[in-house]
Amino acid sequence: MKSRVIAVPYVIWSGIFIIVPTLFVGYFAFTDSNGTFTFENISKIGKYANVFGRSIVYAAVATVLCLIFGYLLAYFMAHLKEHQKSLCLVLLMLPMWINLVLRTQALQNILMDNGVINRLLGLLNIPSLKLLDTSFSVVLGLIYNYLPFMVLPIFTSLEKLDNKVIEAAQDLGANSVNVFTKITLPLSMPGVYSGIIMVFIPCLSTFVISEKLGGGKVYLIGNVINDMFNQNYNFNVGAAISLVMMLIMIITLVVFGFLDDETKEGIL
Amino acid sequence: MSKAFSRIYIFLVFFFLYAPILLLIFFSFNSSNSNVAFNGFSLRWYEELFHDEEILRALLNTLIVASLASVISTIIGTAAAIGLSNFKKWKKKAIMNITYIPVLNPDIITGISLLLLFVAFNIPGGFITVLIAHITFDIPYVILAITPRLRHVDSHLFEAAQDLGATPVNAFFKAVFPQLIPGIVSAFLMAFTLSIDDFVVTFFVRGNAFSTLSTVIYTITKRKIPLSINALCAIMLLCVLTVLIAVNIFDKRKSREEFK
Numbered sequence: 001m002k003s004r005v006i007a008v009p010y011v012i013w014s015g016i017f018i019i020v021p022t023l024f025v026g027y028f029a030f031t032d033s034n035g036t037f038t039f040e041n042i043s044k045i046g047k048y049a050n051v052f053g054r055s056i057v058y059a060a061v062a063t064v065l066c067l068i069f070g071y072l073l074a075y076f077m078a079h080l081k082e083h084q085k086s087l088c089l090v091l092l093m094l095p096m097w098i099n100l101v102l103r104t105q106a107l108q109n110i111l112m113d114n115g116v117i118n119r120l121l122g123l124l125n126i127p128s129l130k131l132l133d134t135s136f137s138v139v140l141g142l143i144y145n146y147l148p149f150m151v152l153p154i155f156t157s158l159e160k161l162d163n164k165v166i167e168a169a170q171d172l173g174a175n176s177v178n179v180f181t182k183i184t185l186p187l188s189m190p191g192v193y194s195g196i197i198m199v200f201i202p203c204l205s206t207f208v209i210s211e212k213l214g215g216g217k218v219y220l221i222g223n224v225i226n227d228m229f230n231q232n233y234n235f236n237v238g239a240a241i242s243l244v245m246m247l248i249m250i251i252t253l254v255v256f257g258f259l260d261d262e263t264k265e266g267i268l
Numbered sequence: 269m270s271k272a273f274s275r276i277y278i279f280l281v282f283f284f285l286y287a288p289i290l291l292l293i294f295f296s297f298n299s300s301n302s303n304v305a306f307n308g309f310s311l312r313w314y315e316e317l318f319h320d321e322e323i324l325r326a327l328l329n330t331l332i333v334a335s336l337a338s339v340i341s342t343i344i345g346t347a348a349a350i351g352l353s354n355f356k357k358w359k360k361k362a363i364m365n366i367t368y369i370p371v372l373n374p375d376i377i378t379g380i381s382l383l384l385l386f387v388a389f390n391i392p393g394g395f396i397t398v399l400i401a402h403i404t405f406d407i408p409y410v411i412l413a414i415t416p417r418l419r420h421v422d423s424h425l426f427e428a429a430q431d432l433g434a435t436p437v438n439a440f441f442k443a444v445f446p447q448l449i450p451g452i453v454s455a456f457l458m459a460f461t462l463s464i465d466d467f468v469v470t471f472f473v474r475g476n477a478f479s480t481l482s483t484v485i486y487t488i489t490k491r492k493i494p495l496s497i498n499a500l501c502a503i504m505l506l507c508v509l510t511v512l513i514a515v516n517i518f519d520k521r522k523s524r525e526e527f528k
Contacts, residue, residue, distance in 0.1 A: 003350070003351060003354065003436075004351050004354045004355060005351065006347035006348070006350060006351040007347065007348045007350070007351025007352050007355065007363075008351070009344050009347065009348070010344050010345065010347065010348030010351075010352075010407060010411070011348075011363065013344060013403075013404070013407065014363070014366050014367065014407075016385075017382065017385070017400060017403075017404040018366055018367075018369050018370060018404065019366060020385055021381035021382050021384060021385040022369065022381055024381060024384040024385055024388060025377070025380070025381050025384060027384075028384055069281065072277060073277070073278065073281050076274040076277055076278055077278065079274065080278075088278065088282075090512060090516075091282055091285075091286075092285075094505075094508065094509070094512070095285055095286070095289060096461075096465070097461065097464075097465065097504070097505075097508040098289060098501060098504060098505060098508075099464075099465050099466075099467055099481070099482045099485070100465075100467050100468075100482070101467050101482050101485045101486045101489070102292075102482075102485055102497070102501050103288070103289065105292070105485070105489050105493070105497070106288035106289050106291065106292040106501070107288045109288070109291065109292060109295075109303040109304065109493075110287070110288050110291060112303075112304065114304050114305075115303075115304055116291060116304065119304065144284070144285070144288070147281075147285070148285075197372075201372070201374050202374060202375070204374065205374030205375070205376045205377070207376065207468075208467065208468070208486070212489075222374075222376055225376055225380065226376070229380055229383065229472060230472075235384065235387065238380060239380070239384065242376075242377055242380055242381075245374065245376075245377060246373070246377060249372065249373070249374065249377075253372065
């Protein structure tokens with residue numbers, strides 16, 4: 001129990017495979033292909049300012065919508081009977097086992113021009129809609145894939161909420177709106193923050209969803225990074241863009257109080 | 269808010285989450301090659317799936333990588349969690365902050381940073397790089413799953429065992445380890461699921477010759493969309509459901525026994 005030595009393999013592992021790779025991102029960002037120091041890659045980032053802006057907008061819209069729909073779902077779930085709660089939890093986690101690519105493909109099939117939705121509209125004599133390859137389909141895909149990550153931490157913090165506090169507020173004359181805004185909402189904020197972090201960061205960095213549901217029309221920062229590493233083989237510019245993305249991630253973490261221990265717990 | 273409204277809302281959200289997947293499975297029984305028009309029941313896509321060398325090979329790769337990565341990361345991670353609990357506070361905190369990096373980093377950053385490491389040291393992408401990457405993102409989850417459980421371990425038992433003449437190693441495996449088993453099992457399952465599920469990290473470090481299920485699905489669906497992919501989805505969902513139901517029954521039986 002008192003042995004410290006057994007942690008050594010991990011300390012070495014994390015040094016080689018966590019710290020060194022992270023430093024390499026910085027190294028590649030500030031060097032050219034010959035390894036000489038340069039600011040050129042960083043100066044090229046300006047060209048992608050609009051892509052960064054677009055990614056942040058898409059991720060923010062998806063996160064806000066996930067928050068609204070997810071909070072409501074978590075709230076209703078927290079008021080179910082015990083066995084219904086566990087059923088809902090299983091149902092919520094089940095799609096997470098089907099991988100991202102497959103889930104996104106499933107959504108693509110439905111949204112296609114001759115997909116199920118447009119066929120149903122056809123039966124009602126409504127002219128078919130262009131659903132796929134639009135901003136709508138990309139945001140829908142983001143919500144579809146990441147909604148559970150918003151619901152779970154909020155549900156957990158609502159579950160922890162002591163019912164006696166709510167009863168006390170009611171006894172003291174608070175109406176249901178007051179109970180919600182003064183008690184339930186503030187006490188569930190750690191869950192909300194974890195949810196925001198867990199949805200915003202993957203939404204910001206996605207390339208699969210924008211590629212499959214945006215059909216090349218919605219070009220996000222994840223797609224730029226993917227192209228830099230898998231098509232143009234310009235690792236240095238790719239690393240510079242990744243560095244900026246890490247910076248945005250760190251800002252997100254600081255803003256949403258990741259330093260808060262309870263929020264930290266929610267992420268796991 | 270009324271109960272009826274909450275029920276309808278919950279139903280609608282789950283309908284949204286499940287309709288695409290259920291439709292995908294429905295079309296796996298289609299006799300024609302269409303994801304939108306059903307032309308009659310057939311099992312031909314299941315047959316084609318089992319004859320598809322590319323997919324079967326990728327399935328095997330996925331299972332090998334996930335099993336190895338989850339076993340190795342469970343061992344390294346459990347040892348690390350125990351060892352770290354004896355570190356000085358600031359050292360422990362520093363290492364835990366490093367541990368959070370792969371958890372919080374977007375997958376794409378984890379992927380490209382490992383790729384840069386492999387490129388810098390001229391290690392070609394393949395089985396080994398994918399395995400290393402999986403172990404790297406699995407270990408933090410193992411550590412974070414085990415650490416809280418360590419607080420509940422009764423260390424007096426460890427001392428008592430030693431007082432009774434057990435060597436420290438023996439005392440550990442007889443007195444402490446059994447208390448950690450539930451945590452280790454859930455950490456292992458988590459690591460396994462993460463590995464099976466991963467697409468992005470694998471995609472960046474795999475090189476050109478090595479594929480897992482998710483990368484194969486990604487490349488296949490870029491060209492054409494064979495319905496054998498749907499059949500695969502149906503089978504995967506069935507496996508997960510079986511495991512979940514089994515775990516559920518096991519849990520119920522266990523709690524009933526404890527009740528007795």
